[in-house]
Amino acid sequence: MDTKSPHSIKDELVAFIPSLRAFAVSLSGNRSTADDLVQETLVKAWSKLDSFRPGTNLRAWLFRILRNTYYSELRKRRTEVSHANGIPAEELICKAGQPFHVELQEFSEALNTLPPERREALVLVGAVGLSYNEAAEICGCEPGTVKSRVSRARAELAGILHFGQKDEPAR
Amino acid sequence: MSNRKNRMACNEPEQKKRSTTQMSIEEPKNTDEHDMSATTIQIDVFASGSGPQLSQEIQDRIGDQLRLLYDQVVDEDIPQSLLELVRRLEARKRG
Numbered sequence: 001m002d003t004k005s006p007h008s009i010k011d012e013l014v015a016f017i018p019s020l021r022a023f024a025v026s027l028s029g030n031r032s033t034a035d036d037l038v039q040e041t042l043v044k045a046w047s048k049l050d051s052f053r054p055g056t057n058l059r060a061w062l063f064r065i066l067r068n069t070y071y072s073e074l075r076k077r078r079t080e081v082s083h084a085n086g087i088p089a090e091e092l093i094c095k096a097g098q099p100f101h102v103e104l105q106e107f108s109e110a111l112n113t114l115p116p117e118r119r120e121a122l123v124l125v126g127a128v129g130l131s132y133n134e135a136a137e138i139c140g141c142e143p144g145t146v147k148s149r150v151s152r153a154r155a156e157l158a159g160i161l162h163f164g165q166k167d168e169p170a171r
Numbered sequence: 172m173s174n175r176k177n178r179m180a181c182n183e184p185e186q187k188k189r190s191t192t193q194m195s196i197e198e199p200k201n202t203d204e205h206d207m208s209a210t211t212i213q214i215d216v217f218a219s220g221s222g223p224q225l226s227q228e229i230q231d232r233i234g235d236q237l238r239l240l241y242d243q244v245v246d247e248d249i250p251q252s253l254l255e256l257v258r259r260l261e262a263r264k265r266g
Contacts, residue, residue, distance in 0.1 A: 010257055010260075010261045013257055014249070014254065014257055017249045017253055017254075017257075018244070018245045018246075018247070018249060019245055021244055021245075021247070021249075021253075022241045022242070022243075022244035022245045023241075025244045026240070026241065034244075035250055035252070035253065038253060039252070039253060039256055042253065042256055042257060042260065043256070043260065046260040103236070104236060104239055104240060107236040107240065108240055111237075111240070122233075122237065123237065123241065126233065126234050126237040126238070127237040127238050127240065127241035127242075128241065151225075154225055154229075154230060154233055155225060157233055158225055158229050158233065163225075163229045163232060163233070164225075164226060164228070164229045
């Protein structure tokens with residue numbers, strides 16, 4: 001806080017909102033829940049700014065706040081959250097003319113059936129492009145655990161979607 | 172999507188693993204970090220030594236779709252409500 005004015009921190013927070021939203025959608029499978037999660041994350045981050053050390057990884061710090069918020073909400077309202085029960089999440093908003101939308105919709109639904117811990121590991125590594133170390137920092141586990149969750153998640157998705165199998169539906 | 176159900180039904184062992192893991196995540200009492208590590212151990216046991224390695228082609232395909240999904244949201248405009256929230260937070264800090 002000494003080296004960063006609140007103003008520049010504010011700009012950095014705003015810059016991370018798009019990726020926080022995308023991570024929140026992948027965790028919750030629901031856009032309005034996702035925006036609530038981002039909102040709560042921003043409020044918490046702002047109130048805890050003093051505990052953030054400038055020069056350390058702001059993205060990891062914000063993502064960690066978001067995923068911890070998600071899991072504590074999940075515990076509180078388990079029965080209300082359809083996502084963890086494998087019920088297909090809200091439909092994707094696909095841009096008109098997007099060629100992959102059917103396949104992508106199926107992929108999204110398959111992703112939503114994965115246990116949250118595997119889904120988040122796969123998203124952090126596969127979509128956000130984080131290292132196992134950085135993903136582990138966010139998830140509060142060992143890099144090796146992230147690695148095994150990612151490979152389990154990939155195997156499950158490939159199984160559900162019949163990727164690479166003879167009976168895979170023609171596209 | 173009934174097609175999906177059929178496909179998943181063919182995948183009995185996968186399904187069993189998945190539901191076992193979910194149960195420990197959703198266990199109402201032990202949902203602290205300790206329980207998370209218990210879940211982890213369970214996953215690691217399943218992960219070690221079973222199942223063929225996915226081909227690079229399939230891994231790439233999964234990676235492509237993950238990024239498409241993720242970037243779709245990243246590329247959206249930030250909702251005004253969130254921008255407004257940051258403005259309010261900043262005003263509060265200054266005031």
